[in-house]
Amino acid sequence: MIDPQSITRTLFEDFHPIAVTVFYAIGYGAIGIFCWGTWIQIRKYRYGSAYAAVGTFISRFKQMTAALLTHRTLVRRDHAAGGAHGLIFFGFALLFIGTSTITVEYDVLKPLTGMRFWYGDFYLWFSLVLDVAGLMLGGGLAFMMWRRGWLKPPKLSYVRPDRTPTDPDYDRSGYQREDWAFLWSLVIIAVTGFILEAVRLVWLQGRPEVWDYRWWSPVGAAFAIGMRAIGLSAEAAGMIRSGLWWFHGLIALAFIALIPFTKIKHIFTASASLMLRDPLAAQRLPRVPDAQESAGFSYITDLNWKQLLHLDACTKCGRCHEACPANATGAPLSPRDVILSLREFANKTLASGTLPDQAELDIHGKSPGQVSMETLWSCRTCMACVEICPVAVEHIPIIVQMRRKLVEAGDMDPLLTKTLQTIAKTGNSFGESKRKRGSWTKALATPIKDARKEAVDYLWFVGDYASFDPRNQKVSQTFAGLLQEAKVDFGLLYDSEQNAGNDVRRVGEEGLYDLLATANIEAMKNAQFNTIVTTDPHSFNTIRNEYGDFGGHFEIQHYTTLLRELLVSGRLTVTKPLGYRVTFHDPCHLGRFNKGYDAPREILKLIGCELIDMKRCRDNSFCCGAGGGRIWIPDPVGVEKPAQNRIREAAVIEGLEVYVVSCPKDLTMFEDAVKTTGNEGQFVVRELIELVREAVASPVALEAPVEELADG
Amino acid sequence: MATKILVAVKQVTALDEDFEIRADGRDVDADFFLRDLNEWDDFSLEEAVKIKEAGGEVEVVVVTVGPEEADESLRKCLAKGADRAIRIWDEAMEGSDSQAIARVLAAAVQQQNPDLVFAGVQSSDHSFASTGIALAGLLNWPHAAVVNQFEFSPGATQAVIRRELEGGVLQMMSIDLPAVLSIQLGINTPRYASLRTIKQAAAKPIEQVGLSDLGLSATDVGEAGSASRVRRMYIPEKGRAEMIEGSLAEQAAKLAAIIKEFKGASA
Ligand code: SF4
Ligand code: SF4
Numbered sequence: 017m018i019d020p021q022s023i024t025r026t027l028f029e030d031f032h033p034i035a036v037t038v039f040y041a042i043g044y045g046a047i048g049i050f051c052w053g054t055w056i057q058i059r060k061y062r063y064g065s066a067y068a069a070v071g072t073f074i075s076r077f078k079q080m081t082a083a084l085l086t087h088r089t090l091v092r093r094d095h096a097a098g099g100a101h102g103l104i105f106f107g108f109a110l111l112f113i114g115t116s117t118i119t120v121e122y123d124v125l126k127p128l129t130g131m132r133f134w135y136g137d138f139y140l141w142f143s144l145v146l147d148v149a150g151l152m153l154g155g156g157l158a159f160m161m162w163r164r165g166w167l168k169p170p171k172l173s174y175v176r177p178d179r180t181p182t183d184p185d186y187d188r189s190g191y192q193r194e195d196w197a198f199l200w201s202l203v204i205i206a207v208t209g210f211i212l213e214a215v216r217l218v219w220l221q222g223r224p225e226v227w228d229y230r231w232w233s234p235v236g237a238a239f240a241i242g243m244r245a246i247g248l249s250a251e252a253a254g255m256i257r258s259g260l261w262w263f264h265g266l267i268a269l270a271f272i273a274l275i276p277f278t279k280i281k282h283i284f285t286a287s288a289s290l291m292l293r294d295p296l297a298a299q300r301l302p303r304v305p306d307a308q309e310s311a312g313f314s315y316i317t318d319l320n321w322k323q324l325l326h327l328d329a330c331t332k333c334g335r336c337h338e339a340c341p342a343n344a345t346g347a348p349l350s351p352r353d354v355i356l357s358l359r360e361f362a363n364k365t366l367a368s369g370t371l372p373d374q375a376e377l378d379i380h381g382k383s384p385g386q387v388s389m390e391t392l393w394s395c396r397t398c399m400a401c402v403e404i405c406p407v408a409v410e411h412i413p414i415i416v417q418m419r420r421k422l423v424e425a426g427d428m429d430p431l432l433t434k435t436l437q438t439i440a441k442t443g444n445s446f447g448e449s450k451r452k453r454g455s456w457t458k459a460l461a462t463p464i465k466d467a468r469k470e471a472v473d474y475l476w477f478v479g480d481y482a483s484f485d486p487r488n489q490k491v492s493q494t495f496a497g498l499l500q501e502a503k504v505d506f507g508l509l510y511d512s513e514q515n516a517g518n519d520v521r522r523v524g525e526e527g528l529y530d531l532l533a534t535a536n537i538e539a540m541k542n543a544q545f546n547t548i549v550t551t552d553p554h555s556f557n558t559i560r561n562e563y564g565d566f567g568g569h570f571e572i573q574h575y576t577t578l579l580r581e582l583l584v585s586g587r588l589t590v591t592k593p594l595g596y597r598v599t600f601h602d603p604c605h606l607g608r609f610n611k612g613y614d615a616p617r618e619i620l621k622l623i624g625c626e627l628i629d630m631k632r633c634r635d636n637s638f639c640c641g642a643g644g645g646r647i648w649i650p651d652p653v654g655v656e657k658p659a660q661n662r663i664r665e666a667a668v669i670e671g672l673e674v675y676v677v678s679c680p681k682d683l684t685m686f687e688d689a690v691k692t693t694g695n696e697g698q699f700v701v702r703e704l705i706e707l708v709r710e711a712v713a714s715p716v717a718l719e720a721p722v723e724e725l726a727d728g
Numbered sequence: 729m730a731t732k733i734l735v736a737v738k739q740v741t742a743l744d745e746d747f748e749i750r751a752d753g754r755d756v757d758a759d760f761f762l763r764d765l766n767e768w769d770d771f772s773l774e775e776a777v778k779i780k781e782a783g784g785e786v787e788v789v790v791v792t793v794g795p796e797e798a799d800e801s802l803r804k805c806l807a808k809g810a811d812r813a814i815r816i817w818d819e820a821m822e823g824s825d826s827q828a829i830a831r832v833l834a835a836a837v838q839q840q841n842p843d844l845v846f847a848g849v850q851s852s853d854h855s856f857a858s859t860g861i862a863l864a865g866l867l868n869w870p871h872a873a874v875v876n877q878f879e880f881s882p883g884a885t886q887a888v889i890r891r892e893l894e895g896g897v898l899q900m901m902s903i904d905l906p907a908v909l910s911i912q913l914g915i916n917t918p919r920y921a922s923l924r925t926i927k928q929a930a931a932k933p934i935e936q937v938g939l940s941d942l943g944l945s946a947t948d949v950g951e952a953g954s955a956s957r958v959r960r961m962y963i964p965e966k967g968r969a970e971m972i973e974g975s976l977a978e979q980a981a982k983l984a985a986i987i988k989e990f991k992g993a994s995a
Binding site: 304311423424426428430433436437440441442448449450451452525526527528530531 | 744745746762764917919920922923924925926927
């Protein structure tokens, strides 16, 4: 019977005491470098402006742990890479925990209390688990290498859309070298670990307490058998062991020392970033404090410490780069590159104990690390980047804050300047008279109540497009008809309603947003109603998520949920199921921003349409290109517009009859795109409201038949 | 000594849709006014601010003749970089034409003693295009109208300007200071004043100047001091236009028929 106490691994077996001391010295040195590097990073973040994290520490910690354990954010839209990362992550974590338990026994418990636990059954299970962990790590690494070296997905190319080949930071090849070095160092650590295990077995094959239990470390045992087969003697194995031991140990220690200086730091920065995740980062933009001299971000130190940390969390996975509609249509913007540029900028300027001159902290421009205004103006604030980022980097607040600075300096497209001036003057982007806001209602047989004069159940916030754009006015009239038939008690603010400000805010004109929001809130407070309903997802977002910060707390619904309610409760009855083959475009502000994915789909089902979703649907919906104020900035000619890209995606659906939208801007953008992509006559773009109208019998004759509208 | 540029600005009114004429028939009902800074003045202010930003000691003073509502436009000017703003008003100034306004401005110029006075070529509402030149006449200063390029370094006694003449001809000239210039659209790109900076400009004072502060009396301004008087304002009858289509012969026949119809002759 072998004494279980002897079934263990003797640390530093056969080592000269000086060697052990040297090893400890190097170990402490590595930890020292790690701590120093960590301090440098923390010092860098401390240069950022103040930030108060949302939620309690516990809740944030739980959310981060859940994200890490489930790997939910990593497997989304890339199961293979997410899975491989999971193998590396859990393998690495187990190996780290395992190695730490040795330290706990050897350096803490035993010297202090004389207690031991690292022997017998515990030791054997430990060996097995760590072998499996090593295999997981190796497997994950092998896949990642294959992916980088052979699969070469386009999102892993660091070539930038906002630079030309002559720019020094055009393809960032340095990052590629770092990626490979990272992979190889882990591979080497894992492989030498296994070989070390094997040579130890060969070296100590004479001891039954070692050799008899070899299969508890199966990978090592298999290697050991192979080594014996090719004639490796115990003595030779012992010699190899001492050399390899140092090699393995030194690389592992170097790895630890280098964590704060290399991409390895994402272990910490990504976790912290996930912990600081703001679920409303894109939906609710930060206010500019009244006392603040100038709005927005001019200098790297204007970013708050959390944002500086986000910059370091980015793992260059390219998911945001791939999802970005601006990047997809050749605009000089990649959200990944914005983050990486600012990261490089921060590393260059904030690395020392003293700050350089303010002029050197300016993040606007075209030099390496700076972000150009062309890049910033390309963003459509569609949230695709924020939504998909596995490590919770929040691009939009940074982009909008930088735009605020551009707006203040007047660095923007002249047409945008004009639009902002128009909105400031008239309260709408069409430059129409305030008095005409309700003009579209004149075509209705039954007038709509004025919510400023009498109490209503629903206050309908119409928005600019649905009020002034002739095509969308028809939709508004149709919606009004449906509500009237369903006997919904509703009213309008008429000329007291102004542009809701969602896009003005995303452009970065915070002063104008403030003005619009305040005016609307005041008008709403002066009206009597229970709930707001809106046909405009942009207005929906800002009223729902942002008006609160300006004192306006209202209950609000997008029209899709109200229509669903009316259909389900039977207040509207489907008399003519449509039987159309349709696809549905999720508007960014309804879908990704506010998770309103289901109501429109259920309505389509209720009115008898056959829905074929596009590949990019729901959270992965592809922006029509109108967001973030881009509807007011002309797109460059000769290149594909996001809306055209989207219509081409829909056009491959066989037998598609109707491309359904539920946002006024979408109607405008896509009706145009159907024509410009030559799909006219193939399928039509329709507002969901129009389809409901068609499916629901109307007791009142409408002024213009819906059929005609859709073709018009 | 610092160079002082006085920029004369006006708050103009645009008309809201379906406007109505005032009961006395001499102006549009103020209910339908949409007020804003005159477009030309945006350019003249920008030109002054650009000179200031190019360096040297320059003070930009904006001055307007108008009631309290005009403060809003002055704040916009302050937000865009003007150093001081002056608003001149007295009830008696109501109904002033460009001559009377020029008289008021001349008095202000004499008090402020600037090196340069910029005015817009015209205002977008009344379009007299004469205030700036009338002002120069009253001051008896050198002047140039419709300036679309301006070169000047602070402290110099002369400026080089380019003017737009009829038929696409340009005129280059130099002008002695002090001078009055009326500035044309397109001379620069006026900057955008963000709403936040306009709001912040509200903290800057606007100097209020009255009739007596300028040494003027009620007879110098208003209708009494004006060379012209509005008798009636009305919306003209809509004219008619018709596109004649068809072959040349058909077109000629149609035209002849119309002429005959107007002459009253039988076809
Ligand atoms: S918000 Fe949309 S357009 Fe802007 S960077 Fe992100 S993905 Fe690109
Ligand atoms: S910002 Fe996020 S999604 Fe984009 S590359 Fe970095 S880690 Fe990936």
